[in-house]
Amino acid sequence: MKSIDQNFVGNSIVELFRRSAREHADEVAIVMVEHPDRFADARSLTYRELDAQAQAVAHRLREVCRPEDRALLLYPSGTPFVAAFLGCLYAGVIAIPAPLPQRRRRQQHRLTGIARDAEVSVVLTDSANLAAIDDWVDADEMTHLVRLATDVESAAAPSDEEPYPAGPDTVAFLQYTSGSTGDPKGVILSHGNVLHTIAASLLMSEWHEQLRVCTWLPLFHDMGLIATVLAPLTRGGNTVLLDPMTFIRQPASWLRAMHHYGSNASAAPNFAYEFCTQRISDEDLSDVDLSGVTRVYNAAEAIDEKILSQFCERFSAYGFSPDAFVTSYGLAEATLTVAARLNNGVKLSTVDVPQAGSDHGSRALVSCGPAPYLDLRIIDSATGEAVPDGTTGEIWLRGPSISRGYWRREEQTRETFGAFTESGDGPFLRTGDIGFLHDGELYVCGRVKEVLVVHGQKVFPQDIESELRSRHPQLGNYGAVFALPQTSGQEKVVITHELGEAEPDELPALAADLVHTAASEFGVQVDTIALLPPGTVARTTSGKVRRMKMRDLFVAGKLEPVYARSLKS
Template sequence: MTGTEAIIRKPIDHDNHIVPSLDGADVNTVVEALCYRAIHNCKQTAFVHLTDGEDNEILITYETLWGKARSIAHLLQPYEPEGKRVLMLFETGIQYVAALFGIFLSRAVAVPSFPPVGSRALDRLHSIIKDAQPEIILVNKTMSRYRDRVLAEKTDSDASDHCPVWIEVDDLDLQTPRITLDSDCFPKPEDLALIQYTSGSTSDPKGVLLTHANLFSNCRTASIWMGGRRHRIGCSWLPPYHDMGLMGGILQPVYEGFKTVLLSPGHFVQRPLRWLQAISRFNATITIAPNFAFDLCVESISEDERSQLNLTSLEDIYCGAEPIRKATLDRFNDYFSPVGFHSTAFGPCYGMAESTVFVSGKPRGTEPLSIRVNQSALTEGHLLLADNNATQAISLVSSGRAATDHIIMIVDPDTGHPVTEARIGEIWVQGTNVGAGYWQRANSTATFGASIEGIAGTFLRTGDLGAIMGGELFVTGRLKDLIIIAGRNHYPQDLELSAQSADPRIRNNGVVAFSIEQPDRGEVLALAVEIQRSEKCSQAQLEEIHRAITAILVRHHGISPEEIHFCPMGTIPFTTSGKPQRQATKRSFIEGSLRPYAVSDKSNRPINQ
């Protein structure tokens, strides 16, 4: 190592951080953490579920949550659950939390999934069931009604002898035998805890193998990053079957022992105001959200509704799961600062299911760091700070510094050699948050077992592109999504943001950019563009939007789209974390199955120049 490689290495700093000890208890798993809370914080509220997203609430204490988890573990015992895969089908809520810990306590392997509501959700669930082959499916009465729909995809080619047992968990008896901290039945740190399926933004969902040690490590490193144990009240609407919602909205609160308010993703999307109302009502200090949530709030919450909010309690709002846009953070801060929001609460971070969730983040209590970089240099593969008056510049938001005990390296994806400061390469990660591999995937070693000469241990190849400048990580995009035309690198999110700004009739977050192969020209740029539902565009109006998009892409990026496919809202597929599925959109476009926009003259042809 020369000392010039792009690397972030973060050792534990015992002088400046308080490593959470759960008050000195010998606790090594999140199950033991919940048991500890049930004994020492028994009457404290653990979770509040807003069943309608607003006023109707169900509370549960740590003592009662522990009792429900024990009851579910007891219910599973006749099926000899240890080591078996248990698929979870629950809506957001307390039942989900209790079921998760009940599965853990039975030493089974949880497979988080989501309700089979809607064709896309059902298709994803079918793919998870086919891959995971769960021995048990745990449901409540509401989800049990979907049994026929869930199993409808089973075919003769699907392990014909595999038939999962369905178990309902409603109305459980809480009077099961007491389990104490020294019980031999607790899972061990090295035991497999869950199979966390990835969001599938560039490929089909893959199941990440996470041990109890991984979950506990993620909680520990996140707690250190958050400033150690302190008074907190959480609020989360993120789906608990997604890595960020599961870790940030359920396991972290139990680890730290703070009350958390839960809303369903559906209630948030239907009315984003509910999220900020819950923060105001419960004086929440910490919450989590992806980039698109901030845009939704600004666009949908009126000034009168905003005036009823009080966000002064909010100290930390962690944002990740998709590229973080400076303009989005600025808009949210400008709009909600009159009701007490402060920009230091923003906590841009970076992570993925393969690392449990947490890799890096902004130091607490500081302003988010952003830089303006030269656009030409960016396309050539490195970060170069732009002049103050430069017009061809792009803003990048830092994803902070590495988690404690973790190493981030920027590596040439072709050679496997580290690159120098400010050069763009693939992000590689090493540390105890990194999972054990993919479930039933032969190529796990290539992803989780990468090595770098001169550094002990193996690295996770994230598939993300980024660079390190001044010790800060800047994520620039996905390796598989990178668009290379005429030898220049174009990041799809930059093209999408420019195209979206071309005309107000384009839906916010409704543009996907990808490359397609043409025999006579090689790789060319194509766009899928969703039109606002409220707009009724004629052919001439689409041609006008087409010209505006082309003009802004040529002006800002020096590239002209070969194809622009206009489509109605709801056409572009998104992951469970709100990221556009660019490769799926590209496949649908090539196959001719991407829905066209129905123009007033009934012509459904994509408009091309």
């Protein structure tokens, strides 16, 4: 494991941001694009203005809470969120970014669970959403919570107020996991964790320019907050923000904004690149030049080489270079980035992996790159021993960006962050992800809890899902393959998948074809197949399919398929 010079890493987020504010006081720090067709209407803040707003938020926080109290941040994407987050750091208050309460009771219940788990004392929001926050608080009997709209004009902070003296070990914020295989838990992230992952990401992606980022990612998500906001602001760069729904409605707005503002970097999950390829027309990109975009990160979900190749081919006419892609792997418990690989003009690295029951015998995986700044081991979970290169096992990690654990969950912290190898080396973070090393680079195969066992061999559900989509264009973008809990005998495998464009009379034949593909390519005998309406496969906020959630919904009879077939004999 390589170390990083502490002068490059820094001691606290506040220290590095205030240095940026001194050195770039009158330069633009943040831009919020309100209307994607009218960039002239965008709102911007200089470093001086953002620093003043953060100090004003900190002043108000000091009046209602103490250092180390928790503040729930409920904002749409925009400059008020950024000022509020920095204001929490200035006041020594632990920030908890979270999505705004939605109409669905399930989403409100999750938010209430976060507020109670963290014992939040104050909720920060903007004036446009204050009434909705009040309704949620009243409905869930949490009227003791102080609620502040931070975008309302308030007195400037006294000039003698100094930021809370944070250091590398000071808790900066809690990142509540999106819960792809379990209930959301608050990952404790320190200033040192955040700054180390930023520094490591810059080094791994060979970054030497000023960061000018354009993003539509939700700011309550770790990739949105750390990679696209905190990284540039602690390095004297700038960030252009788009609302996530703007991207969904008009994906071309992302690329147009990159061009208009001269952004040189961005980040998104794999699905976003496929979405752009499918939904953006040439007319949408009139006069757009993407040649200045030199780093585009792909993370947060499984990376598909075909999708990246299609994106490069589609947008090369607009100056986009395949050299710009950075493929990476990370997770909240490691703050953000574990491994990363800059494309550097060569074909995306792939390795053939033996596949149970397949006539083709292998599959291609995209390299997520090396992890030089963490101690990464591939471990046989049953024995605690490291496995040879090229052999799959659980990914274990330790190093400066690894969280100290989950907020007030000692037992789960010990189970996840307290692993030791067979020789007694540790403690390590058990990621729950399966992968292997090849030529020093990491390849990620899937989740431990989601792996299917077919005739004694492991089969990864995302491989089945990807193969089904590639062979059957009537399917939509998301599916979930999982096994039902069994006390004995062969696992019972269920395929659930969203439909795309398919006529009702085609569905029986389509279902039969899907069953045949699973059997012929993977040796998987399907027990039940359920074809679903678009938008019904459960996903996390970062777009990952929640296969265990889909299994629970299936078992509880809560799925409403357009077509279903049981193949029980």
